[in-house]
Amino acid sequence: MSFYQQSGLHRTWREAVECSIDDVGWRRFTRVDQPDRDVTIYTVDVAAPRASKFRAEGPPTFSLSVCLCGSGTFAIDGALPLAVKPGLGVLFASNRYTLGENTVKATERFHVIDVRFEKRFLVKAGGAPLAQLGCDLLSDHSLPDRGLFLVGFPAPPPLLQAARCIAGCRIAEGTARKLYLYSKAIECLSLVIHSFSLPSPQRPALRGEDYRRVQHAREIVETQYDVDWTIARLAREVGVNERKLKEGFREIVGNSVHAHLRDIRIEAAAALLDEGKTVTEAALAVGFSNLSHFSKTFSAKKGMLPSRYRR
DSSP, X not given: OOHHHHHTOOSSHHHHHHHHHHHHTOGGGEEEEEEETTEEEEEEEEEESSOEEEEEEESSEEEEEEEEEOOEEEOBTTSOOEEEOTTEEEEEEESSOEEEXXXXXXXXXXXXXXXXXXXXXXXXXXXXXXXXXXXXXXXXXXXXXXXXXXXXXXXXXXXXXXXXXXXXXXXXXXXHHHHHHHHHHHHHHHHHHHHHHSOOOOOOOOOHHHHHHHHHHHHHHHHOTTSOOOHHHHHHHHTOOHHHHHHHHHHHHSSOHHHHHHHHHHHHHHHHHHTTOOHHHHHHHTTOOOHHHHHHHHHHHHSSOHHHHHO
16 A cells, blocks of 8 residues: 555645545536646536535645636635635645645535646746746735745636636537647736736835834844744734734845745855854754755755855
């Protein structure tokens, strides 16, 4: 028996999605198209006279969903639920196995398309930044420190139209259908990228006490970098809510709390290595308990392993 069978975990995101469809009884209401090995489209169109709730879990994945009809919630365990309604676009990106729960309210119809892109496609299409699309957006529905991102946004009219074209495609199975659906999936992704690239309304700058509290948070991160600070713990420490801390930190520092903490730790570790400390000593001193993770993070920042840097 494999590890996945023993643990009850799904081996692939596709297996996880298929199981969720079966669990909620929507198999015959779901159409699955795979116009390319790196692009899969799920179109759900179901009458939901009763409210439904089902667990959603699975390995790393990247999806773009558009709700055409119906309402409910999507949620990652440990984050606030995202209210789903007609006209909402949803980006979900995960870097690890994810657990969550989705609900569908009692309604006459629940109609949604879900387009899954393999990471290799995203990297090929736009490089590493595209593979992280949505990951820099602040969201109470996400867990950035765990690499889990759930972002809802009003779908612009062209995206809604492209989604309706996918849902309403009547081309018979074959090359023509695959080409049409593939082009529409790419169109949806390009529209989202364009939408996110537009300048957003400026939020008011931090003022007064809030500014001082976020500055205090910055000082804490830069002086107590050996502590495993979470957003929640740091927010409580300085007396500000989590959203204001995250937004204010980006405004003042130009980076997220965790990215800034990581950079501070690596620079401090490099200084310790320069002083002759061993890799283990440097890693533990700056708050890394996992040497493998430390080496990988150090290498990504400095371009070489800490052992080589020390030499």
